[in-house]
Amino acid sequence: MSLSAIVVMLGSIAALWGVAIITLVHSMRQEERKLSLIEVQGGFEPFSPRAVTDIKNWLASHPDDVRALEMRELLHQQQHALQQNAQTFYGWPNHRRR
Amino acid sequence: MTTTTSISREQWGSRFGYLMAVVGAMVGAGNIWRMPYVTGENGGGAFLIAYFTLLYLIAVPGLMAETSLGRYTRQGLLGTFRNIYGDSRWVGLGLVILVFNIILMSYYSSIVGWSIYYAYHSLIGTFTQPGFDTAVLWETFSNNTALNVGMHTLAMLMVTVILLAGIKGGIERLAKWMMPILTIALIAIAIRGLTLPGAIAGLEFSFSPNWEYLARGETWLAALGQALFSTGLGWGIALTYGSYLGRNDDIPLGGGLFTAIGNTSFGLLAIFAVFPIVFAFGISPTSGAELAFVALASAFGKMSAGYAWALLFFGGFFFANLTTAMAITEVGVTTFKEERNISRSKSVLIICTIIWLLGIPSAMNTSILGYLDFVVGNWGLPLATFIIMITIGWKFDAKRLRLVSLNRGADAYVPSAWESIVRYQIPMIMLGIMTYFLYSNLSATPWKTVSGLLILTLMIPLCMWIMRERPSRSLTFSETGETPS
Numbered sequence: 001m002s003l004s005a006i007v008v009m010l011g012s013i014a015a016l017w018g019v020a021i022i023t024l025v026h027s028m029r030q031e032e033r034k035l036s037l038i039e040v041q042g043g044f045e046p047f048s049p050r051a052v053t054d055i056k057n058w059l060a061s062h063p064d065d066v067r068a069l070e071m072r073e074l075l076h077q078q079q080h081a082l083q084q085n086a087q088t089f090y091g092w093p094n095h096r097r098r
Numbered sequence: 099m100t101t102t103t104s105i106s107r108e109q110w111g112s113r114f115g116y117l118m119a120v121v122g123a124m125v126g127a128g129n130i131w132r133m134p135y136v137t138g139e140n141g142g143g144a145f146l147i148a149y150f151t152l153l154y155l156i157a158v159p160g161l162m163a164e165t166s167l168g169r170y171t172r173q174g175l176l177g178t179f180r181n182i183y184g185d186s187r188w189v190g191l192g193l194v195i196l197v198f199n200i201i202l203m204s205y206y207s208s209i210v211g212w213s214i215y216y217a218y219h220s221l222i223g224t225f226t227q228p229g230f231d232t233a234v235l236w237e238t239f240s241n242n243t244a245l246n247v248g249m250h251t252l253a254m255l256m257v258t259v260i261l262l263a264g265i266k267g268g269i270e271r272l273a274k275w276m277m278p279i280l281t282i283a284l285i286a287i288a289i290r291g292l293t294l295p296g297a298i299a300g301l302e303f304s305f306s307p308n309w310e311y312l313a314r315g316e317t318w319l320a321a322l323g324q325a326l327f328s329t330g331l332g333w334g335i336a337l338t339y340g341s342y343l344g345r346n347d348d349i350p351l352g353g354g355l356f357t358a359i360g361n362t363s364f365g366l367l368a369i370f371a372v373f374p375i376v377f378a379f380g381i382s383p384t385s386g387a388e389l390a391f392v393a394l395a396s397a398f399g400k401m402s403a404g405y406a407w408a409l410l411f412f413g414g415f416f417f418a419n420l421t422t423a424m425a426i427t428e429v430g431v432t433t434f435k436e437e438r439n440i441s442r443s444k445s446v447l448i449i450c451t452i453i454w455l456l457g458i459p460s461a462m463n464t465s466i467l468g469y470l471d472f473v474v475g476n477w478g479l480p481l482a483t484f485i486i487m488i489t490i491g492w493k494f495d496a497k498r499l500r501l502v503s504l505n506r507g508a509d510a511y512v513p514s515a516w517e518s519i520v521r522y523q524i525p526m527i528m529l530g531i532m533t534y535f536l537y538s539n540l541s542a543t544p545w546k547t548v549s550g551l552l553i554l555t556l557m558i559p560l561c562m563w564i565m566r567e568r569p570s571r572s573l574t575f576s577e578t579g580e581t582p583s
Contacts, residue, residue, distance in 0.1 A: 001298050005306040008143030012305070015150050016363040023356045024117065027348060030509045031113035034346065046346050051505035054514075058501055067498060074502060 037089055044089040045081040052078055107172055108265045110342055115270035117352055117360070120339050122273040122421030124330045124361035125280070127209055130415055131390045133324060133365035134372045135383055138303040140320045141311025148312060148321035149362075153329075156322075156527065157358040159519040160331040160483070162504055162512065163490045165353030168340030170503040174433030175334045176565075178341075182494050190562030191485045195334050196433055197557060198478040202333070203426040203453050205460035205467045207257070210423045211249025213416040214256075215239060216391055220408040225399040232395040236387070243462045250461035251454065257423050258450040261431055262443055265342050269424050276417040283414035284367040287407055291374035294401075300373030303383060319534060322527065327475065328365065329358050332483025332528075334429040341432065346507030355510075364418070371411070375401075390415060427453060472543075473550035476535040481554060484528035491521035 037044040047055070052075070059071050082088065110116040137145050171178040179192030224230060239245060260268040291297055311317040330336065340353055372394065376383055379397040383389075398408035427449060435445035460467040490496060496517040504512050539547040 001302050002306055004143065005302050008146060008307050009301060009305040012146050012150075012366055016359055016366050020356060020360045020363045023351050023359065027117065027351050027356060027509055028113060030348060030351075034507075044346070046506045048505065048508065048511055050511045051501070051508070054505070055501050058497070070502060074506075 034089060037085070037087060041085045041087060043081060044085060044087075045078055045092075047074070047078050048090040049092060108342060109344055110347075111266040111270055113347070113352070115266070115274050116339070116343065116347075117356055118277040119269050119273040119421070119425075120336070120353065120357050121360040121364075122277045122418075123335050123339065123425030124328065124357060124422070125277075125364045125418050126206075126422035127213075127390075127415070127419055128324075128328050129361065129365040130368045130372070130418060131387070133328065134304060134369040135389065136320055136324055137369060138373070138383055140317045141308040141314075142303065142305050143307025144309055144311040145317055145321055146305070147307075148318050149325055152318075152322050152325040153358055153362060156519070156524055157325045157329040157331055158354045159516050160487065160524050161329060161336050161357050162350055162354035162516070163496070163499065163520045164332065164334075164336040164486060165340035165343070165357075166349045166499055166504040167486075167490055167494065168337035169343045169345075169347070169349060169353075170499065172341050174338055174341065174436050175429060176433050177436045178337060179489070182489060187562040187566040190558070190560075190565035191489065192433075193561040193565050194557055195332075195482040195485060196430060197561065198474055198482050199334055199426055199429045200449075200453060200456065201470055201478070202474050203423065203430075204456035205470045206419075206423055206426060207253045207453065207457045208246065208250050208461045208467055210253035210257075210416070210419045211246065211251075211461065212239075212387065212391065213412065213419045214252055215245070215249050216395065217409075217412040217416040220398075220405075220412040223405050225395050225408045226404045227399075230399055232392045232399070235395070236391045240464065246461045247458060250457050253420075253423065254450055254454040254457065256420065257427050258446060260420075260424055261427060261446045261450070264442065265428075269428065272424070273421055276421055280364070280414040280417045281367070283410040284364070284371045287411055288367065288370035288374070290401070290407060291371060291378065294374060294378035296380075297374030297378045300375070300377035300383075301370070303377065304369045304373050319531070322531065324365075325362075326483065326531075327479060329361055330425075331524075332486045333426070333479060334482070334486070335425045337486070338429045338432050339425065344507075348507055348509040349504055350512050351509040469546060469550075472539075472546055473553060476539065477532055477550060477554050480528045480531045480535075484525050484532075487520055487524045487528070491517070491525065496520045 034044060055071050055075055059068060059075070062068060082092070110119070137149075167178060171181045173181060175192045175196050176189060179189045183189050183191075219225065219235070224235070225232065260272055262268065263271070291300070326332075336353065336357070340349070343349070343353070372389070373383065375397045376389075376393060379400060381393045381397060384393060394411065395408065398404045398411065401407055430449040430453070431442070431445050434440075434449050435442050438445070460470060490499060497514070500512055500514070500517060504516075536547065536551070
């Protein structure tokens, strides 16, 4: 088998099987974390810090949009979850652990 | 006016179950009998580079979009379109996709029937009998109309029984077993194949890069076709399966990346499992039914312990086809249940009966199957993908979907670059594909091309007319909670 074919074969294995296995394992571990948070404290915050920043930026530029209510409600859910829960799912630098 | 009633919506029982079900939905006959040959014929490694590029750039973001829309609306195809377009004729665009799905399943069930027949023959050891000729078996089977209708009926019966057990008890339960078994079967066959003398030539055929092919338009089109059709993007399957996800379940990694890459991983596994055997036995590389049912069946008969290898291959092939058939049918089942506000059992029975009846002509005559595959594959499915992506990107608004649904509960953050892929890249590529297919088929098969296009052209206004101001009987949900609107 030629060297170029071997390189392509190994690259394909890494790009497909490697990525698929890493994604599957990571996804299952994250799911376990979510389940344990639900078990311990009944829930967790739905959005990551970057996702929350996106929603806030959108609201800042579309304060009167028809969808603003939906976005505000999501932010409210997020804030409520952060206040209620001692442990967070995403990394929040200033979150207070109870 | 929207009539609202309460819906108790089932959910996937586990993350693993959802991932296996969605990958099982996408892994079908094409991964096993098409990808190895297409790879080898289009420059090997050069094709794979083009394919991976398109997979990551288009299929992964597209699947994220479709799944997150389903999770947002928590409804089937028509409910989702009604949620977006209101009670207007534009809901008919959703009906167009649903019709393509039902037509697709009507002839795909014949292919499931073929795999049942061959799995049965592998079980009773037909392929390892002395002097057995696989070409004769395939020809005899193909010419036996009653047997083909019987296999189509059996396939639809199996799908019906599984779907009657529900999302969690039927689809998820089976996928959790079938997909790992398929993986083990293909790995075992690959190991056996690679130990055969002359097997390495098969890998050389598939992986040896011919860089000139990267500059050829045909290579990129073949890669695009494989990346889009193999992942089932835009057919409503990801949307329907996504509608059974929980509010805070991850989508970018599971519904997007793992679905697309996991599905293609089976194609790569098929390259290792199929072509070493084909080359070891000096069989001319090919694709489709001829590869699986004639060439490979013949090779298994000549291998030591051929009974076990044939059983593993055809059993796995049957599982791959069955999990896909369940998913295609589920699109219609979920939608019909919600639209008519009937029980799931009734919806399963009605949809499966309709598909069974529509599938009889394809089971009786392979020319009809070929014609439907030509129309649906060349234009129907690209059109369906185009409709879904335009709906998400422009009508619903890709930015809104990313903010309220895609990044909710996500294991990986999706940046704003994703929005332009859904808005511009995928729809333009779909239009390009349809134009290219029209251009390349018009001179070779003018009657098929013109008639197929005519049917499609009429389908859109007809579906829009059927759905004009037709009220829904189902609930609509918002991402902030399950509020009827």
